[in-house]
Amino acid sequence: MVRLSNSVIGILNVVALLVSIPVLGGGIWLAARGGGECERLLERPAMAVGIFLILLSLAGLVGSCCRVAWLLWVYLLVMFLLIVLVFCFTVFAFVVTNKGAGEVVSGHGYREYRLGDYSHWLQKRVNNAENWVKIRSCLHASNVCHAIHGGNQTIDQFIRRNLSPIQSGCCKPPTECGFVYESPTRWRRSENTTAAAASNADCATWSNDERELCFGCGSCKAGVLANLRSDWKKLAVVNIFFLVVLLLVYSIGCCAFRNARRAKF
Structure with a gap:
């Protein structure tokens, strides 16, 4: 022994x-x-x-x-x-x-993500300007939005795609903005602005500039947290075994x- x-x-x-x-x-x-x-x-x-x-x-x-x-x-x-x-x-x-999950949109293959759905601790991490600059730099470096391009997609084809949380939150405007689709990363503002669109700051933040898109949006931060939430849950399970x-x-x-x-x- x-x-x-x-x-x-x-x-x-x-x-x-x-x-x-x-x-x-x-x-x-x-x-x-x-x-x-x-x-x-x-x-x-x-x-x-x-x-x-x-x-x-x-x-x-x-x-x-x-x-x-x-x-x-x-x-x-x-x-x-x-x-x-x-x-x-x-x-x-x-x-x-424990908190936070994407919102299912009828007829869409992807979910919508809101920053307020996540824990305050996680929100503070991404709302910190210094942290977000680093995260945003990583997102740009990974070309995460280039992956959603693919031929001449119609709006029906695009909305049925299974986008990742980061792609859904950072590479397109929120659905409630009511923008008119031109390409996966190019959207035109509608003349008829809804009350939901007017109250959502992400609608004004969206840019068709490939370097900007919705990387400054709350939905992008929420998409990052959704991805982080999934990874942390898997890590927590592994940690139990460890x-x-x-x-x-x-x-x-x-x-x-x-x-x-x-x-x-």
Whole structure:
């Protein structure tokens, strides 16, 4: 049992070490490329996660194989903090993504998205000017709106398309604006403005300029949050599995720590 717990911890940390190397390498590669804002948003977290995993796995590997009690104690402390952090984030992710869903429009293949439907915490993130400049830069860099072009589409063909939340919110005006369709990213303002259109600020924000479109609209921010909500819900489910694995590794680590202390005395 003594050797088994030490061996298992050693093997798990070797695997973690092998995984952390490409994660760190990916962050260094992104930094070396000197790409746009999207790459800069990813490079620092990737490098931080890579360095953290390397240090943690080395501590667990050396501590279990060499039976260094104090190193295993540090390893278990960090593991405990990681478990608490993952648990808190999982609960938080479920809470902040509880609200918000696209509005179904009759006869349309896509949904409409409103910023007010999402939690106040998420709204504050995208309403922050500095945050939105970075997000908007990423959206432009990804050419998300170019993907909805495709031949000479009629209005009937277009409204039946299954657009992503970001495409629906950022690449076209809201349906209630009542604009006249010319192409997927070109719409003409109608002479008969409805009350709904007059009260919706996005209708005045829309521009046929390919660099602007509805990237300044609340519907675009809502589309980003809809996409984020979906990703966070999936991540929360994965985190539950990850939490179970962490608890298992932590339990084995506690056995290895007890073994190291017994060997010392």
